[in-house]
Amino acid sequence: MKLLITDLDNTLYDWVSFYSQSFSAMAVELSKEINVPLDILLSEYKVIHQRFGNSEKPFATLELPSVISYFGTNDKILLQKKLTRVFSAFSSKRNHTLKLYPTVRDTLNILRERGVKIVGHTESLEYNSLYRLYKLDVIDFFDHLYTIEDNHNLHPNPKNAKVISVKDDFIIRLSSAESKPNPKLLEHICLTENVDIKDAVYVGDSITKDISMAKSIGMKAVWARYGRQFAPELWEILVKITHWTDKDVEREEQLKESFSRVKPDYSINSFAEILDLM
Numbered sequence: 001m002k003l004l005i006t007d008l009d010n011t012l013y014d015w016v017s018f019y020s021q022s023f024s025a026m027a028v029e030l031s032k033e034i035n036v037p038l039d040i041l042l043s044e045y046k047v048i049h050q051r052f053g054n055s056e057k058p059f060a061t062l063e064l065p066s067v068i069s070y071f072g073t074n075d076k077i078l079l080q081k082k083l084t085r086v087f088s089a090f091s092s093k094r095n096h097t098l099k100l101y102p103t104v105r106d107t108l109n110i111l112r113e114r115g116v117k118i119v120g121h122t123e124s125l126e127y128n129s130l131y132r133l134y135k136l137d138v139i140d141f142f143d144h145l146y147t148i149e150d151n152h153n154l155h156p157n158p159k160n161a162k163v164i165s166v167k168d169d170f171i172i173r174l175s176s177a178e179s180k181p182n183p184k185l186l187e188h189i190c191l192t193e194n195v196d197i198k199d200a201v202y203v204g205d206s207i208t209k210d211i212s213m214a215k216s217i218g219m220k221a222v223w224a225r226y227g228r229q230f231a232p233e234l235w236e237i238l239v240k241i242t243h244w245t246d247k248d249v250e251r252e253e254q255l256k257e258s259f260s261r262v263k264p265d266y267s268i269n270s271f272a273e274i275l276d277l278m
Contacts, residue, residue: 007204010227020234026090049243076156103272181213223264
């Protein structure tokens with residue numbers, strides 16, 4: 001193995017559990033703050049998320065009709081100040097729940113020491129994925145991050161947003177049209193990284209999106225089985241606020257049907273098992 005292409009969410013860390021709990025903490029605090037039932041707020045979040053095509057936008061809170069109505073303004077900078085406790089609830093819960101899976105850091109370190117190039121490939125938006133690598137202190141293990149460009153920055157004051165310094169070519173921005181499964185993109189990644197497909201390994205938690213595209217071009221595909229292990233109730237919360245439209249759901253069902261018989265080359269129960277492939 002000369003190149004490891006790794007998914008991020010639910011492969012390096014438990015995205016479902018951390019984001020669901022962080023979002024819920026924020027939404028519950030907001031419900032108390034403006035005295036609006038939680039179910040109504042969740043419905044409003046879903047509408048906003050679908051408008052911007054992404055569910056991972058905490059500042060969508062500033063766009064909610066109930067928030068604007070309660071405070072009588074749509075001035076986002078003012079609303080952010082009014083909702084300090086609400087956003088702090090999200091940050092506080094994230095600090096406690098965003099953690100690497102066991103063995104991830106040590107494994108990344110060993111791979112780098114052995115001369116393996118490591119790149120991240122994710123459907124998460126640019127800032128979110130970059131922030132998590134930074135927050136988890138693993139960013140230095142990566143050569144590049146292939147991530148979706150964010151065309152809808154909802155930060156009330158972008159100039160005050162945290163800047164994460166990386167080398168100029170570290171982030172390789174993808175359009176939303178480059179969503180998984182995308183075999184051509186994997187071929188492009190190997191070309192960019194100057195590594196033959198036969199010397200590359202892809203690891204991810206989704207059979208439908210990760211494993212299927214790697215297998216289709218003859219790349220070794222490793223299924224992070226552990227990434228599917230999260231509490232059902234946490235997933236249910238995300239479903240209530242999903243940005244997915246009916247068309248998106250239909251596409252997902254078609255993908256599942258098309259790739260139902262795809263089998264990974266390897267299944268792992270711990271990230272460290274990747275080392276066995278060497």
